């Protein structure tokens with residue numbers, strides 16, 4: 215609420231991590247944004263969406279006026295955010311429905327209805343006095359209206375987007391060694407995987423390196439619908455000279471077995487010195503070869519030219 219260039223109320227609908235629809239208080243239409251789009255404007259999810267988002271819009275609007283008054287906020291822009299959704303088990307049974315709300319970034323309330331038996335409502339500190347009424351109201355609304363609608367549409371949209379959200383793309387792994395000030399950084403990088411859940415472990419000599427020792431990034435979208443994750447370890451130059459085995463291991467839904475790549479520190483230097491010894495030996499052999507062969511060839515060509523000279527004399 216307040217003066218902004220945006221619609222007062224905006225909804226983004228996600229199925230797992232994929233946006234499937236959009237709604238706002240200007241258009242009041244449920245707009246399908248999934249991968250499988252034909253004219254889906256007038257089907258069930260669209261009608262239910264317009265209905266449910268209408269209810270949510272009204273309730274959020276009432277609440278924000280109430281909170282604005284309660285907090286003595288007379289002007290400016292006030293932002294209210296709500297995250298809500300449902301989860302379903304593999305065989306289609308409803309498992310959970312929840313919402314969580316904030317006002318100007320401050321927690322307002324949270325309700326969760328778990329496996330169809332456990333309902334909890336937390337009214338926070340902003341809506342004191344509402345607890346009993348809201349708890350009963352939200353529970354009834356969840357059970358009788360929102361959960362059945364949410365699960366029904368979850369099934370419909372899942373059927374449409376199955377190829378996207380149910381796909382399994384295995385990660386690719388790289389172990390990267392980079393020079394940084396004061397030593398080296400050994401990084402374990404997993405990329406190109408879907409879904410986003412992954413367990414990535416860096417092992418030193420077969421033992422997992424403690425998470426506190428690691429710089430752990432976030433799981434980031436790569437922009438092509440897959441994800442990447444990096445975990446890095448600082449290794450001193452001293453330690454790098456010692457012989458250690460670094461292994462990066464990933465387990466992911468798409469893999470039956472763990473995937474790993476290894477690198478042994480300290481060994482590369484040994485290889486390098488063997489290689490340079492070989493090079494020196496090769497150089498000696500070449501030099502010896504030059505000393506032994508070249509004078510012979512010189513004398514050969516010298517006698518040949520003498521012969522040529524003799525022939526020339528003869529023909530003359």
Ligand SMILES: *[C@@H]1O[C@H](CO)[C@@H](O)[C@H](O)[C@H]1NC(C)=O
Nearest residue numbers: 281282283284285286287340
């Ligand atoms: C809002 O203003 C009223 C009266 O001016 C005051 O009693 C109350 O404590 C204020 N509330 C907040 C949250 O500042």
Ligand SMILES: *[C@@H]1O[C@H](CO)[C@@H](O)[C@H](O)[C@H]1NC(C)=O
Nearest residue numbers: 326327328329330331332333
């Ligand atoms: C249902 O959810 C509650 C709260 O999260 C949990 O304690 C309980 O174990 C769950 N029951 C089943 C059968 O999953």
Ligand SMILES: *[C@@H]1O[C@H](CO)[C@@H](O)[C@H](O)[C@H]1NC(C)=O
Nearest residue numbers: 411412413464465466467468
């Ligand atoms: C990651 O590890 C946890 C704990 O061991 C396990 O429950 C989970 O299934 C693993 N996830 C994947 C994607 O392998």
